[in-house]
Amino acid sequence: MIKEITIALSGNPNSGKTTIFNNLTGLRQHVGNYPGVTVEKKTGETKYKGYKVNVVDLPGTYSLTAYSLEEIVARNFIVNEKPDVVVDIVDSSNLERNLYLAVQLMELNTPLILAFNMADIVKKSGNKIDISLLSELFGIPIVETVGSRGLGSNELLEAVIKVVSSRKEKKVEVKYGEEVENEIVKIISVLKEEKIPTFEFDVRWIAVKLLEQDRDIIDTLKKTSGPKYSKVEEVTARAIGHITSILRDTPEIIIADGRYGFINGALREAYEEVDQVKVDISERIDRVLTNRILGIPIFALIIWLMFQFVFTLGKYPMGWIELGFGKLSVLITEIVPQGLISSLLVDGVIGGVGE
Ligand SMILES: Nc1nc2c(ncn2[C@@H]2O[C@H](COP(=O)(O)OP(=O)(O)OP(=O)(O)O)[C@@H](O)[C@H]2O)c(=O)[nH]1
Numbered sequence: 001m002i003k004e005i006t007i008a009l010s011g012n013p014n015s016g017k018t019t020i021f022n023n024l025t026g027l028r029q030h031v032g033n034y035p036g037v038t039v040e041k042k043t044g045e046t047k048y049k050g051y052k053v054n055v056v057d058l059p060g061t062y063s064l065t066a067y068s069l070e071e072i073v074a075r076n077f078i079v080n081e082k083p084d085v086v087v088d089i090v091d092s093s094n095l096e097r098n099l100y101l102a103v104q105l106m107e108l109n110t111p112l113i114l115a116f117n118m119a120d121i122v123k124k125s126g127n128k129i130d131i132s133l134l135s136e137l138f139g140i141p142i143v144e145t146v147g148s149r150g151l152g153s154n155e156l157l158e159a160v161i162k163v164v165s166s167r168k169e170k171k172v173e174v175k176y177g178e179e180v181e182n183e184i185v186k187i188i189s190v191l192k193e194e195k196i197p198t199f200e201f202d203v204r205w206i207a208v209k210l211l212e213q214d215r216d217i218i219d220t221l222k223k224t225s226g227p228k229y230s231k232v233e234e235v236t237a238r239a240i241g242h243i244t245s246i247l248r249d250t251p252e253i254i255i256a257d258g259r260y261g262f263i264n265g266a267l268r269e270a271y272e273e274v275d276q277v278k279v280d281i282s283e284r285i286d287r288v289l290t291n292r293i294l295g296i297p298i299f300a301l302i303i304w305l306m307f308q309f310v311f312t313l314g315k316y317p318m319g320w321i322e323l324g325f326g327k328l329s330v331l332i333t334e335i336v337p338q339g340l341i342s343s344l345l346v347d348g349v350i351g352g353v354g355e
């Protein structure tokens with residue numbers, strides 16, 4: 001029997017999702033809309049090592065808050081349709097911003113793989129990413145890809161199969177500091193006490209979303225739990241008030257800061273940025289040398305200079321060599337008696353090499 005896997009490609013706009021989608025699925029793809037909304041839904045499939053792999057191209061988003069239709073569509077797909085694996089296509093030449101979405105996917109507690117796309121740009125920049133350390137710090141497999149050159153697709157599918165067949169739950173949790181964590185605990189316990197349905201969402205995730213005042217989650221909970229929600233609302237409002245008065249910022253901002261703090265902590269350990277001044281200088285030199293108009297004359301000039309250099313400077317060692325060989329022939333004529341051997345050495349060997 002063919003085993004079937006569904007993977008969803010998420011990622012920031014322009015990170016290379018569609019490129020990788022096309023690499024994976026070839027031409028076997030289908031375009032439609034997500035149920036109920038007119039956001040393009042592209043699905044396709046491929047076969048890999050006895051698996052039928054369905055691939056869904058999710059809308060590009062920077063975040064998973066409820067500010068845009070794309071964000072809601074992406075997270076609802078992940079939560080409701082439960083793809084076996086979410087592959088987050090990360091523009092690895094712009095790590096900090098792109099990892100913000102990755103951290104939120106991590107918090108959703110969905111099986112996740114990060115594709116560090118645009119690896120060619122990173123390589124060219126000279127910046128160094130310690131992929132295995134970053135993967136360990138995030139608790140998520142990371143695969144490097146260069147979508148535009150079709151590199152990394154098999155490695156990606158390999159990682160997908162590994163995640164699907166191992167199902168190991170190694171969760172790294174983002175912590176938001178004691179004050180926020182205490183309030184999260186309170187909200188989780190009221191959600192449990194009141195038996196509020198959290199559907200397929202992780203209960204901690206719901207608590208964080210309530211602190212962030214996520215409209216979509218609040219509306220859903222209100223609708224499904226009726227009057228029981230008022231207790232949750234009360235605890236949440238108190239938590240928000242408490243956090244705001246102590247930390248002097250809304251929980252939404254503190255939580256976003258916490259995610260960036262987590263990302264920056266990991267990047268400090270696993271990412272090394274090359275000295276920008278050096279890159280600028282070498283880029284400027286590059287730009288002049290490879291200029292469309294100046295390139296060829298500069299090339300001709302360099303070659304001419306090289307010839308000059310060789311012929312002018314070359315005169316000196318040439319002189320020394322001639323002098324040396326002259327002395328050597330004189331020496332041999334003196335040592336070796338006149339005859340065939342002497343002639344062979346002086347006229348043949350030294351004459352041949354020395355001239
Ligand atoms: N240098 C480089 N360019 C890439 C790579 N992968 C994709 N691109 C280019 O990046 C651009 C954006 O790629 P898309 O696949 O359209 O990105 P997307 O994530 O689908 O974008 P949206 O659908 O707009 O969110 C295209 O011009 C690709 O050719 C890569 O690994 N390296």
Ligand SMILES: [Mg+2]
Pocket residue numbers: 017018019
């Ligand atoms: Mg696209």
